[in-house]
Amino acid sequence: MLTADRLESPMRVVIADDAVLLREGLVRLLTENGHEVVAAVGDGDALVAAIEEHRPDISIVDVRMPPNHTDEGLRAAVTARERVPRTPILVLSQYVEVSYADDLLADRAGAVGYLLKDRVAAIAEFLDAVGRVAAGGTVLDPEVVSQLLVRRRRDDPLRELTPREREVLALMAEGRSNTAIARILVVSDGAVEKHVRNIFTKLQLPPDEEQHRRVLAVLAYLGS
Amino acid sequence: MPSVDDMTTSTALTSVSAQPSARRPMLRQLAADTGYVLLGFPIAVASFVVLIAGLALGVGLGITVIGLPILAGALYAARGFADIERLRMPLVLRQDRVRPHYRSAEEGASVWRRVITPIVDAQSWLDLAHGVVKFPITVFSFVVTVTWWAGAVGGLLYWTYAWAIPNGPDDQDLTELLGLGDSIGARIAMYSAFGLFFLITLPVVVRGCAVLEASFGKALLTGVAEMRNRITVLEEQKRAAVSAEANALRRLERDIHDGPQQRLVRLAMDLGRAQQQMETDPEAARRTLDEALSQTRDTLAELRALSRGIAPPILVDRGLPSALAALAARGVIPVDLTIDPKLGRLEPSVETTAYFVVAEALTNVAKHSGATECWVVVSRAGDRLKIDIIDDGDGGAHVSKGHGLAGIADRLTANGGRLDVLSPVGGPTEVRAELPC
Numbered sequence: 003m004l005t006a007d008r009l010e011s012p013m014r015v016v017i018a019d020d021a022v023l024l025r026e027g028l029v030r031l032l033t034e035n036g037h038e039v040v041a042a043v044g045d046g047d048a049l050v051a052a053i054e055e056h057r058p059d060i061s062i063v064d065v066r067m068p069p070n071h072t073d074e075g076l077r078a079a080v081t082a083r084e085r086v087p088r089t090p091i092l093v094l095s096q097y098v099e100v101s102y103a104d105d106l107l108a109d110r111a112g113a114v115g116y117l118l119k120d121r122v123a124a125i126a127e128f129l130d131a132v133g134r135v136a137a138g139g140t141v142l143d144p145e146v147v148s149q150l151l152v153r154r155r156r157d158d159p160l161r162e163l164t165p166r167e168r169e170v171l172a173l174m175a176e177g178r179s180n181t182a183i184a185r186i187l188v189v190s191d192g193a194v195e196k197h198v199r200n201i202f203t204k205l206q207l208p209p210d211e212e213q214h215r216r217v218l219a220v221l222a223y224l225g226s
Numbered sequence: 227m228p229s230v231d232d233m234t235t236s237t238a239l240t241s242v243s244a245q246p247s248a249r250r251p252m253l254r255q256l257a258a259d260t261g262y263v264l265l266g267f268p269i270a271v272a273s274f275v276v277l278i279a280g281l282a283l284g285v286g287l288g289i290t291v292i293g294l295p296i297l298a299g300a301l302y303a304a305r306g307f308a309d310i311e312r313l314r315m316p317l318v319l320r321q322d323r324v325r326p327h328y329r330s331a332e333e334g335a336s337v338w339r340r341v342i343t344p345i346v347d348a349q350s351w352l353d354l355a356h357g358v359v360k361f362p363i364t365v366f367s368f369v370v371t372v373t374w375w376a377g378a379v380g381g382l383l384y385w386t387y388a389w390a391i392p393n394g395p396d397d398q399d400l401t402e403l404l405g406l407g408d409s410i411g412a413r414i415a416m417y418s419a420f421g422l423f424f425l426i427t428l429p430v431v432v433r434g435c436a437v438l439e440a441s442f443g444k445a446l447l448t449g450v451a452e453m454r455n456r457i458t459v460l461e462e463q464k465r466a467a468v469s470a471e472a473n474a475l476r477r478l479e480r481d482i483h484d485g486p487q488q489r490l491v492r493l494a495m496d497l498g499r500a501q502q503q504m505e506t507d508p509e510a511a512r513r514t515l516d517e518a519l520s521q522t523r524d525t526l527a528e529l530r531a532l533s534r535g536i537a538p539p540i541l542v543d544r545g546l547p548s549a550l551a552a553l554a555a556r557g558v559i560p561v562d563l564t565i566d567p568k569l570g571r572l573e574p575s576v577e578t579t580a581y582f583v584v585a586e587a588l589t590n591v592a593k594h595s596g597a598t599e600c601w602v603v604v605s606r607a608g609d610r611l612k613i614d615i616i617d618d619g620d621g622g623a624h625v626s627k628g629h630g631l632a633g634i635a636d637r638l639t640a641n642g643g644r645l646d647v648l649s650p651v652g653g654p655t656e657v658r659a660e661l662p663c
Contacts, residue, residue: 021484021488023488023489023492024488024491024492024495027491027492027495027496028495030499031495031498031499034499034502034503066483071480096483096487096491119491120491120494122491122494122495122498123491123494123495123497123498124498125495125498125499125501125502126502128498
């Protein structure tokens with residue numbers, strides 16, 4: 003059913019990964035699921051150029067690329083979002099680091115994702131995450147989320163949240179919709195909505211468009 | 227003071243000492259030692275006179291301000307004499323010329339500071355002590371050396387001047403006292419025997435005198451500097467070891483990331499796709515699974531290569547020759563391997579370093595040189611293991627950062643070895659490594 007949904011809205015995708023093996027794998031995977039890969043490139047500069055040229059629905063970017071094999075992909079992503087604001091970007095990496103996530107979320111615009119490469123194997127979930135980022139959501143890897151839980155400061159507004167609200171917030175950070183959160187926590191949609199409202203109030207987020215408030219809540223969660 | 231050990235090993239230089247190239251013919255050594263001792267005497271007299279006078283005057287007048295510049299002057303003079311001695315020492319002792327580091331006043335410092343600088347410098351006082359205390363030692367070695375030369379020459383030539391020596395009835399010669407009679411033949415025989423004794427012992431005795439004097443100089447004049455140099459070398463070794471380890475770890479991470487990790491991610495991707503295809507298109511699923519299988523095989527091969535790179539099992543089991551033979555056989559470029567058959571097993575750290583050097587050098591050759599053939603020669607000379615890697619490629623290799631050669635140089639330095647790279651543009655390239663074993 004999900005597949006059918008996506009087929010109705012095929013996405014135009016740019017892929018940036020220096021490993022041909024993975025680039026090809028991603029191209030096949032996306033093509034088989036009805037999406038169009040408009041460009042597959044191997045380094046940061048080419049990524050920025052491809053985003054400027056094609057204005058894709060989403061770019062899937064490897065963190066580590068030539069020439070230095072450190073965080074070129076991340077920096078290229080940030081540059082690309084300066085040139086083409088709010089262009090959705092999903093960053094994939096063999097490791098996830100909170101400081102990388104901070105860089106990515108710094109412009110507070112949403113439409114970003116940061117996942118371990120391993121997540122690609124669960125194809126339905128991966129494609130779901132791709133779709134959510136393309137739609138302007140924020141998707142963080144559960145690994146990042148659990149690292150964040152350790153990094154909490156003492157004077158944190160998040161300390162006021164109940165454990166249940168924190169669970170909800172963590173799932174929001176992973177980019178889940180209210181319905182998905184309700185399903186995962188095995189509660190009603192209404193209960194989740196109540197938790198989310200409480201979170202917004204406790205974090206003193208101004209009443210605004212729902213999607214934007216979710217992003218801000220996640221950013222509060224990141225402590226940035 | 228020179229230790230007895232120092233003296234004996236140096237004296238016995240011709241028989242056992244370390245480096246064959248350092249041996250000198252006996253006659254040249256004798257001439258050098260004699261010259262050193264004879265010339266040392268007037269220098270020692272001059273230095274003793276100047277320094278004692280300067281020291282006495284400087285210290286005596288120390289209570290007035292004039293004493294200090296005089297003392298500083300004496301210390302500078304001592305430094306001059308010390309420099310002369312440091313120049314002369316390598317003639318006798320096998321060592322490089324070393325000059326200790328002296329404290330010097332900064333530019334634009336006041337006159338007062340300039341006067342104080344040599345006085346607070348420890349090496350200056352060692353120079354002074356050397357210039358003064360050396361005197362009796364020099365006198366001793368000078369006297370012994372002159373005596374031995376005189377004995378040898380005078381005794382052996384006795385027959386040429388025996389006639390000129392007055393021999394009155396009341397004179398008693400040593401021959402008579404020894405009961406050998408008073409004939410001229412007996413006298414010539416005895417003095418010639420003495421001369422022969424002096425001549426035979428001359429090289430050893432003169433060598434001993436020269437070494438005694440020079441070792442004293444070495445202890446006071448270059449000891450500190452040598453220790454400092456040694457420390458610098460050790461620090462350099464430590465830096466290289468740390469850098470080599472950091473590089474190795476970084477490279478290992480990179481190799482894992484670019485190799486097996488990448489393949490496993492792709493494998494997971496393919497398996498996910500196969501799962502998806504299973505329901506809609508079993509034939510496509512089968513093809514994807516085939517690919518996944520070959521992906522697994524590639525991953526295993528990569529892991530094998532990787533672990534072999536970390537610690538090759540064959541090196542541990544069979545030693546360097548077998549490991550290098552295996553390495554050469556796996557290479558892309560034909561390798562002509564020559565290993566000293568008497569090599570045997572070496573220290574594990576030496577074997578690992580040697581293996582690493584060859585492996586890395588061969589990787590470099592394959593990657594950068596464009597060579598069609600390569601020669602590896604491993605030999606042992608004394609306590610040094612020598613590894614030469616020569617290729618017929620384009621040349622132009624150098625130990626610069628980011629190149630494999632820098633890693634080799636670090637590994638060698640860390641183990642007390644050294645690396646020479648001869649690689650003119652146009653080739654051939656010669657990588658010569660040496661390490662203690």
